[in-house]
Amino acid sequence: MATATGRRRSFTARCGNHHRRYSKVKWLVVILTFFCSVHAEALERVRVRIYSDASVAQVQIRVKSGFYAWVAYSADESVIDTIAFANAKAGRSYTVLPKSNSLILNRGALSLGEYAHIRCVPLGEDSSWVQIDGPGRARLYNGILEFRDVGRKLTVINDVRIDDYLGGVVESEAGHFRTPEFFKAQAVIARTWLLANINKHLDEGYNVKDDVSSQAYYSMAYYTNSDMIRSAVRATGDTILVDANGKPILGVFHANSGGQTANSQDAWSGRISYLQSVPDTFSLEGEKAFWEATINKEEFIAYVAQKLGVSASDANFRVALLEYHPAEREGVFTYSGKSLKWKDVRSRFRLRSAWFSITENGSTVLLKGRGFGHGVGMSQEGANAMATHGYTWKQILSHYYPTTRMVRLGDL
Numbered sequence: 001m002a003t004a005t006g007r008r009r010s011f012t013a014r015c016g017n018h019h020r021r022y023s024k025v026k027w028l029v030v031i032l033t034f035f036c037s038v039h040a041e042a043l044e045r046v047r048v049r050i051y052s053d054a055s056v057a058q059v060q061i062r063v064k065s066g067f068y069a070w071v072a073y074s075a076d077e078s079v080i081d082t083i084a085f086a087n088a089k090a091g092r093s094y095t096v097l098p099k100s101n102s103l104i105l106n107r108g109a110l111s112l113g114e115y116a117h118i119r120c121v122p123l124g125e126d127s128s129w130v131q132i133d134g135p136g137r138a139r140l141y142n143g144i145l146e147f148r149d150v151g152r153k154l155t156v157i158n159d160v161r162i163d164d165y166l167g168g169v170v171e172s173e174a175g176h177f178r179t180p181e182f183f184k185a186q187a188v189i190a191r192t193w194l195l196a197n198i199n200k201h202l203d204e205g206y207n208v209k210d211d212v213s214s215q216a217y218y219s220m221a222y223y224t225n226s227d228m229i230r231s232a233v234r235a236t237g238d239t240i241l242v243d244a245n246g247k248p249i250l251g252v253f254h255a256n257s258g259g260q261t262a263n264s265q266d267a268w269s270g271r272i273s274y275l276q277s278v279p280d281t282f283s284l285e286g287e288k289a290f291w292e293a294t295i296n297k298e299e300f301i302a303y304v305a306q307k308l309g310v311s312a313s314d315a316n317f318r319v320a321l322l323e324y325h326p327a328e329r330e331g332v333f334t335y336s337g338k339s340l341k342w343k344d345v346r347s348r349f350r351l352r353s354a355w356f357s358i359t360e361n362g363s364t365v366l367l368k369g370r371g372f373g374h375g376v377g378m379s380q381e382g383a384n385a386m387a388t389h390g391y392t393w394k395q396i397l398s399h400y401y402p403t404t405r406m407v408r409l410g411d412l
Contacts, residue, residue, distance in 0.1 A: 045143075046165050046194065048158045048217055049201065052209035054135040056154040058097035059147075061120060063088045064140065066128025070094065070105060072115040083112050086120075094120075098149040120145040125161070129220060132156070139219045141168075148205070157206050160220075166190050166233045167221030174380055175225055182384045183225075183232035184393035188406070189251040189378060190215055192240040195409070196248040236393065238409035241401055243274055246412070249404055250275065250377075256288035257379040258329070258355050258371025261400065266331020267343055267354070267374040274403045275376050277329060282389070286381025288372035291352045294364045297322075303348055308338045322365065324358040329375070343374070377401065 051059075063086045070083040083105060086092060095106040096118060105112045121144050122128035129142040134156070143160030158165075169190040170183055177183070193215060198207050200214065208214040221229045241249045250272060257280040264275035283289055298312075304321055305312035312318075320335050331354070332339045342354035356369035371379075378400040386396050394406065 044162055045159060046162050046198070046208065047146075047206040048160065048165060048208055048210055048214075049204075049206045050132075050139070050141070050156050050158050050210045050217070051134050051154075052213075053211040056134055056156060058095055059132055059134040059154060059156060061086075061094045061096070061145070062091075062131045062133075064129055064131050067123045068128065068130065069121045069123060070112070071119045071121055072105075072113065073117050073119070075116040080115060083115075083118070096147045096154065098152045098154055100152070101149055103147055103149050103154075117146065117148045119147070129222075140222045142220050155205075158210075162191075162194065163230075163233050164220060165217065166194070167226070167230045168217045168219055169215045170229045170233065171221040171223060171226060172216035172218045175221075175223060175229065177380070177384045178225060178228070179384055179387035180228055180232055180235075181387035181391065181393045181396065182380075183229050184236050185378065185383055185387075185396040186253075186380070187229075187233045187236050188239050188241060188393065188397060189253060191236070191238070192248050192251040195240055196250070232393075239406050240409060241397060241404045242407050243404055246407075249401060251401075252374070252377040253380055253400075254371075254373025254375055254377065255379070256286045256372045256381040257283040257375050258289055258353060258369070259284050260329040260355075260375075261377065261379065262329060262354070262375030263331055264376050266341060267376045274401050276402070278399065278402065280379055280382045280400075282385035283371065283379045283382035285385040286379075288352070288381060289370060291369045291372070293349070293351055293356075293367045293369065294361070295349055295367065297360065297363055297365050300349070300365050304333070304340060304345065307340045307344060308333075308335060310336060310338065322358055322360040326355075326357065329355045329370075 065088050067085065067087045069085050072080040072083050074080050084107060086094065092107055097104050099114065102114050102116055103118050104114050105118055120130065122142065125142060129140055130145065132139050132141060132145065141158050141160070142164055143158055146157040146159060148155045166187055170186045174186050194208065197214065200208055210217040241251060243249050252275065259280055261278050261280050263277050264270065264272040301318060301321060302312045305317065310317050317335055324333065330342070332341050345351070346354040351367065351369060353369050353371040353373060353375060355371055355375065356367040359366045383396045383400065386399065397406065
């Protein structure tokens with residue numbers, strides 16, 4: 001690994017109208033002290049791989065608030081040097097890009113060196129955040145940003161306090177809602193999921209990803225309802241949901257149940273006691289409660305017949321299918337002792353949900369459906385409606401996850 005060239009320089013830090021010159025050695029002490037405090041708070045932090053579903057060739061970083069240090073590390077994780085300092089007033093952009101199992105850090109057109117990996121460390125985490133430009137739209141993050149080269153592609157990790165992470169998750173998953181009690185319920189679900197999956201990617205050097213294979217985390221909580229979201233996270237403390245055995249639950253949720261949630265065994269393979277169907281009239285107030293789709297009739301019949309293992313020309317089968325009008329949510333279609341999960345039909349024809357009626361309409365079939373998503377667990381639009389009607393976050397969670405109980409992490 002090559003190291004940065006050139007002689008050591010000192011950097012000027014601005015604070016109000018005063019100027020102080022700090023040596024790199026003094027600032028290195030500050031950085032090491034910061035990391036000692038981070039280690040002490042290890043249980044309060046999470047390492048999230050961002051851009052986990054994209055191939056990242058390079059990223060550009062701009063400090064939007066506060067003061068940061070760029071710290072370089074060797075292959076054995078030893079601190080090499082404090083490369084540079086950055087603050088919002090300076091307005092400079094930094095680019096990180098991979099090169100043959102190492103990373104290059106540039107400030108504008110100036111190369112600041114080549115290192116095994118690099119961190120961008122806030123000096124005062126409460127008031128510091130950066131903008132990172134990579135694949136897709138710009139993102140904002142607080143906490144530490146860590147950069148590593150894996151196969152000449154960047155791996156970017158956000159080492160952040162758990163409450164800040166949860167705020168970003170709630171905003172990414174449900175930031176368009178506007179009710180505090182709903183945000184509190186969503187925060188508890190996000191915290192519960194994190195605790196149950198905290199070691200999911202530990203062997204890869206981080207805890208969780210930022211995409212829907214973990215929990216969506218596309219930015220810190222920053223936009224329209226961010227103050228309300230951060231307050232909701234704080235208000236729920238360290239509360240999580242546990243099952244009858246005291247284990248964190250599988251806190252799944254979806255957009256809209258259509259008026260009745262689904263059984264876990266209808267959406268997936270196994271039955272989970274607290275993920276069973278419950279009435280949910282609140283979801284009927286949501287924008288995604290109802291939908292329609294038109295599909296070629298013979299294509300639809302052929303697919304269902306093939307999955308069931310029956311003849312598509314079977315007259316009785318065709319009648320049973322084309323006159324299917326369930327009175328309530330049903331997870332399966334059964335004919336002649338054979339069953340097909342409607343979730344498979346949903347996946348094949350890219351339907352909004354697996355709850356629908358079927359009507360023959362000439363050469364097509366008209367599906368009139370209800371809900372959006374797999375239907376298991378909490379309906380976001382239903383929970384939001386409950387909140388607008390005065391239900392508390394605890395009542396919301398008890399409704400969608402019956403037989404569970406709420407506990408504080410400190411009590412476990």
